[in-house]
Amino acid sequence: xxxxxxxxxxxxxxxxxxxxxxxxxxxxxxxxxxxxxxxxxxxxxxxxxxxxxxxxxxxxxxxxxxxxxxxxxxxxxxxxxxxxxxxxxxxxxxxxxxxxxxxxxxxxxxxxxxxxxxxxxxxxxxxxxxxxxxxxxxxxxxxxxxxxxxxxxxxxxxxxxxxxxxxxxxxxxxxxxxxxxxxxxxxxxxxxxxxxxxxxxxxxxxxxxxxxxxxxxxxxxxxxxxxxxxxxxxxxxxxxxxxxxxxxxxxxxxxxxxxxxxxxxxxxxxxxxxxxxxxxxxxxxxxxxxxxxxxxxxxxxxxxxxxxxxxxxxxxxxxxxxxxxxxxxxxxxxxxxxxxxxxxxxxxxxxxxxxxxxxxxxxxxxxxxxxxxxxxxxxxxxxxxxxxxxxxxxxxxxxxxxxxxxxxxxxxxxxxxxxxxxxxxxxxxxxxxxxxxxxxxxxxxxxxxxxx
Amino acid sequence: xxxxxxxxxxxxxxxxxxxxxxxxxxxxxxxxxxxxxxxxxxxxxxxxxxxxxxxxxxxxxxxxxxxxxxxxxxxxxxxxxxxxxxxxxxxxxxxxxxxxxxxxxxxxxxxxxxxxxxxxxxxxxxxxxxxxxxxxxxxxxxxxxxxxxxxxxxxxxxxxxxxxxxxxxxxxxxxxxxxxxxxxxxxxxxxxxxxxxxxxxxxxxxxxxxxxxxxxxxxxxxx
Numbered sequence: 321x322x323x324x325x326x327x328x329x330x331x332x333x334x335x336x337x338x339x340x341x342x343x344x345x346x347x348x349x350x351x352x353x354x355x356x357x358x359x360x361x362x363x364x365x366x367x368x369x370x371x372x373x374x375x376x377x378x379x380x381x382x383x384x385x386x387x388x389x390x391x392x393x394x395x396x397x398x399x400x401x402x403x404x405x406x407x408x409x410x411x412x413x414x415x416x417x418x419x420x421x422x423x424x425x426x427x428x429x430x431x432x433x434x435x436x437x438x439x440x441x442x443x444x445x446x447x448x449x450x451x452x453x454x455x456x457x458x459x460x461x462x463x464x465x466x467x468x469x470x471x472x473x474x475x476x477x478x479x480x481x482x483x484x485x486x487x488x489x490x491x492x493x494x495x496x497x498x499x500x501x502x503x504x505x506x507x508x509x510x511x512x513x514x515x516x517x518x519x520x521x522x523x524x525x526x527x528x529x530x531x532x533x534x535x536x537x538x539x540x541x542x543x544x545x546x547x548x549x550x551x552x553x554x555x556x557x558x559x560x561x562x563x564x565x566x567x568x569x570x571x572x573x574x575x576x577x578x579x580x581x582x583x584x585x586x587x588x589x590x591x592x593x594x595x596x597x598x599x600x601x602x603x604x605x606x607x608x609x610x611x612x613x614x615x616x617x618x619x620x621x622x623x624x625x626x627x628x629x630x631x632x633x634x635x636x637x638x639x640x641x642x643x644x645x646x647x648x649x650x651x652x653x654x655x656x657x658x659x660x661x662x663x664x665x666x667x668x669x670x671x672x673x674x675x676x677x678x679x680x681x682x683x684x685x686x687x688x689x690x691x692x693x694x695x696x697x698x699x700x701x702x703x704x705x706x707x708x709x710x711x712x713x714x715x716x717x718x719x720x721x722x723x724x725x726x727x728x729x730x731x732x733x734x735x736x737x738x739x740x741x742x743x744x745x746x747x748x749x750x751x752x753x754x755x756x757x758x759x760x761x762x763x764x765x766x767x768x769x770x771x772x
Numbered sequence: 773x774x775x776x777x778x779x780x781x782x783x784x785x786x787x788x789x790x791x792x793x794x795x796x797x798x799x800x801x802x803x804x805x806x807x808x809x810x811x812x813x814x815x816x817x818x819x820x821x822x823x824x825x826x827x828x829x830x831x832x833x834x835x836x837x838x839x840x841x842x843x844x845x846x847x848x849x850x851x852x853x854x855x856x857x858x859x860x861x862x863x864x865x866x867x868x869x870x871x872x873x874x875x876x877x878x879x880x881x882x883x884x885x886x887x888x889x890x891x892x893x894x895x896x897x898x899x900x901x902x903x904x905x906x907x908x909x910x911x912x913x914x915x916x917x918x919x920x921x922x923x924x925x926x927x928x929x930x931x932x933x934x935x936x937x938x939x940x941x942x943x944x945x946x947x948x949x950x951x952x953x954x955x956x957x958x959x960x961x962x963x964x965x966x967x968x969x970x971x972x973x974x975x976x977x978x979x980x981x982x983x984x985x986x987x988x989x990x991x992x993x994x995x
Contacts (some may be wrong), residue, residue: 328795328904336809351876351880352873352877352880353869353873353876354861354869354873355877356874407916515797516775523862524858524861524862529861533861533862533864533865534864534869536864537864537865537868537869542775542865543862543864543865544777545779547779548779558775558777559777559778560775560776560777560778561776561777561778561780561960562959563778566775678808
């Protein structure tokens, strides 16, 4: 396992790290470019800077090739799974996955039954969350196939870091991650059925608005809100300032399924586009990612991913799942009850680090209540062994401090899956916490993938 | 030419107006406040009257603090800067991250000035960043239509402000001429009769400032 210390020492520049973290104020530069995320506190929208720590996560070439192989395999299988679920449902008929795990999950959308998206791609952009245990083994913690965010942060941070300390990047054979926009453009163009490509944002009060606008700028796609798009004669149009209608062929939508189309989903949605789902069904526009993907990134379905890899691809999974138990199965329920203190329990309906309970952190009374809830709603939870994943140092006021860090890898699907040679490394700012989500105060690091 | 929505056309126009408003009101404020220091304590009421803003201030100090820095005062320079920011932040794709960053820097400079022991001198950095924003907008934005919409916003705001402050007719004539040269290049919808009327008004010997303000405010939009 390689770390940043190897990189900095290898060049015999022992002061490298001090110089690197001391030069330029990269966070000041990130603030200048508005690298923020929004959060709602007490119903009030607030923009916060996303704290960046300059010490990178480093992954060597060989290790990354292993991850790349596993990530491609996983995303291919997940795409086949979604296609199957909204199509023939072989995996259910063959009893590989119990049907209640499909239909009882909030991610399954009956409206998507029978729909084939352009070029058969469902998960155009997949964000796969991984952690590396202290013995060097990588585990997948979560698949994000709906609207995974975060690629823009290391992308912009890399450019600024390189400007701050150009000499320190020289000769280190670090893959350039600023090509994410090209990969994304290729992904969007691959499924565009003819016309403009737009990035549909709920607007500036969305948590990830910086990312929406930055990716629009870097890909050359048009950033739009629902008000600027209209469905007419079974086609999607952008209305320009003069009232002229321009055909739209692909929509990278950064709004959730629920709010996408008030005629087909949540009727209260004011940010969606009426009838966009109807024309998507007819193949008249590409939606990136496809609606209904939630059926495959449900925390309950996660348990079955290695099985679906075997089922669809006839291969053993390259990447490990974290050891997971489904209280739905009697045997697993017993294990969870007997080993409650050693497990982390996750509510399958929650995201962003919410709904996560560490068994050993609960009081006796809370444990009793929680176990009762587990028995009553076994489908609602999964339990996992707590993986003691690695710490990566952060520089805090001149001191090196170890902090838990995960990795969100991005896989983009055009003709073939492409793994972005970087990723968003998120770290916990709290020394005792395993929760790295930005919404819970976490920061981010760049991820350096070495070409050698 | 890229595609621009009506909504973003509007935002570009107002980005031009609000950046101009912030820049010019800082200059006007600094100029007038310098005189107020040596004059009657309540002389600022005349400034409020000309700007057509309510005089909610209790003293000269209260006026300089709130009018410049209070976000609770909707007519303050800071409030207008935040309106510029609100328009700019959704225009990253049109104007580019580098250009946008100067609006962000102007906001940081204003926040810093607000808590500074010498707040008024801190306004210099706000105007510096706005000037840099305009310079980069002119240099780095490829799309001429986008540049022209921002410029039309600036000129309209300038005419409005000059009329409110009863500036020399010659200054207004110069801006009206610039508007005439620019507005068709912006592709914006505007009231042609109103533009002709603005040009008529600025040529009069006795400049009717009130009518001019009304006409310029009704210039942009459908006829």
